[in-house]
Amino acid sequence: MVEGLAPTLHMALLLGLGVFVSIIASTTTATARGASVGVCYGMSANNLPPASTVVTMLRDNGITSVRLYAPDSAALAALGGTGISVMVGVPNNVLADLATSAPAAAAWVRANIQAHPAVSFRYLVVGNEVAGGDTRYVGPAMENVHSALAAAGLGGAINVTTAISQATIAVHVPPSAGEFTDKSKPFMLPVLQFLQRTGAPLLANLYPYFVYTYKAAGDMDISFMLFTAPGTVVQDGNYGYQNMFDATVDALHAAGERLGVSGVDVVVSETGWPSAGGEAASVENARTYNQNLVNHVWKGTPRRPWKVETYVFAMFNENLKENGVEQNWGLFYPSTDRVYPITFI
Numbered sequence: 467m468v469e470g471l472a473p474t475l476h477m478a479l480l481l482g483l484g485v486f487v488s489i490i491a492s493t494t495t496a497t498a499r500g501a502s503v504g505v506c507y508g509m510s511a512n513n514l515p516p517a518s519t520v521v522t523m524l525r526d527n528g529i530t531s532v533r534l535y536a537p538d539s540a541a542l543a544a545l546g547g548t549g550i551s552v553m554v555g556v557p558n559n560v561l562a563d564l565a566t567s568a569p570a571a572a573a574w575v576r577a578n579i580q581a582h583p584a585v586s587f588r589y590l591v592v593g594n595e596v597a598g599g600d601t602r603y604v605g606p607a608m609e610n611v612h613s614a615l616a617a618a619g620l621g622g623a624i625n626v627t628t629a630i631s632q633a634t635i636a637v638h639v640p641p642s643a644g645e646f647t648d649k650s651k652p653f654m655l656p657v658l659q660f661l662q663r664t665g666a667p668l669l670a671n672l673y674p675y676f677v678y679t680y681k682a683a684g685d686m687d688i689s690f691m692l693f694t695a696p697g698t699v700v701q702d703g704n705y706g707y708q709n710m711f712d713a714t715v716d717a718l719h720a721a722g723e724r725l726g727v728s729g730v731d732v733v734v735s736e737t738g739w740p741s742a743g744g745e746a747a748s749v750e751n752a753r754t755y756n757q758n759l760v761n762h763v764w765k766g767t768p769r770r771p772w773k774v775e776t777y778v779f780a781m782f783n784e785n786l787k788e789n790g791v792e793q794n795w796g797l798f799y800p801s802t803d804r805v806y807p808i809t810f811i
Contacts, residue, residue: 527810533552639717670718
């Protein structure tokens with residue numbers, strides 16, 4: 467979800483939707499499964515606890531991966547030396563500079579990555595849900611940032627990628643028919659080719675909540691979104707799908723293969739469910755979705771039954787976002803109290 471995105475704009479992005487997924491996991495022990503699920507640490511709020519407190523909360527809850535939307539200096543200082551894996555974003559507003567200037571990309575890497583040698587960087591996310599004419603900057607910016615990391619001796623340690631929105635997918639059910647929108651194909655092809663060449667995954671922001679509330683997949687029952695359907699809902703050849711999560715991750719892979727690119731892993735860089743502020747937004751549904759997500763991720767999908775990777779959106783309710791559901795995605799209140807109980811370990 468674009469930080470600060472208005473609900474009406476978000477809805478527009480989701481119409482014509484296809485959703486895509488993949489999720490983090492680990493071994494089959496409860497501790498390892500929990501530890502594999504990351505959390506998005508958004509900062510669109512003026513009442514959040516200090517970064518040092520947030521890092522303590524991550525560790526206390528067994529969360530070993532975190533997403534930052536920008537290289538916030540306080541957060542990176544607090545994360546240094548903890549061993550927590552960090553996904554950090556290159557903000558959309560600097561993409562043009564990094565795409566057109568290799569020296570600018572090198573300077574960005576020096577200031578924001580090399581300056582924090584104690585941080586365990588995992589992904590460098592070049593743009594989040596980039597849309598419109600700005601998509602032309604994503605590929606060149608990825609190339610320049612990748613080269614800058616390699617020159618700094620970090621090329622083998624940090625994957626360069628980008629995070630795409632659900633609106634890039636035109637078809638997601640049945641999964642085998644997954645396809646990118648005609649508008650997004652010219653952008654997605656070079657991105658996927660870069661990722662295939664470098665071995666990095668594609669990041670995708672997935673929200674079954676919006677699929678349900680905007681009726682983007684028809685009048686599917688909410689149980690298909692919450693992982694609570696008692697049996698197969700979508701039959702696709704020999705594969706049965708019991709939840710939207712599995713269906714959409716396989717649809718995204720199919721969409722890439724239709725462009726002639728295979729073997730690119732998918733990471734869900736955002737997913738979650740709001741606890742208030744709109745249709746079907748409740749503490750009960752939010753807890754059900756996120757707990758079932760944590761319990762499910764290690765299983766993979768019907769077509770890809772191996773570990774996948776995901777980040778729950780979000781760590782906190784964020785009061786500077788639009789009124790309604792946008793302010794109510796957090797696992798925690800800014801007070802550090804839980805919005806609802808959920809077990810990561």
